[in-house]
Amino acid sequence: MKNNLKIIIFIIIAIAALYFTKINYSEHSKKKSISACVISLKHKNKEIKIEEAKKYCADEINKNLEK
Numbered sequence: 001m002k003n004n005l006k007i008i009i010f011i012i013i014a015i016a017a018l019y020f021t022k023i024n025y026s027e028h029s030k031k032k033s034i035s036a037c038v039i040s041l042k043h044k045n046k047e048i049k050i051e052e053a054k055k056y057c058a059d060e061i062n063k064n065l066e067k
Contacts, residue, residue, distance in 0.1 A: 033061050 037057035041048055 030061065030065070034058055037061065 034054065034057045037060070038050065038053045041053040041057065042050070
């Protein structure tokens with residue numbers, strides 16, 4: 001009985017830790033993706049402004065995340 005209780009408590013703590021990790025780091029991953037996209041666009045098209053590239057990348061990444 002005690003062994004089962006330990007396993008259940010461990011699973012609950014693990015699920016909570018994964019949930020908080022997802023909340024904290026999902027925005028970080030999104031920012032890194034946008035930065036990589038901006039760098040890629042800047043290398044492809046030297047004339048594009050950084051603000052335009054950021055807006056385009058943010059729109060495309062948000063659109064892909066909603067799928």
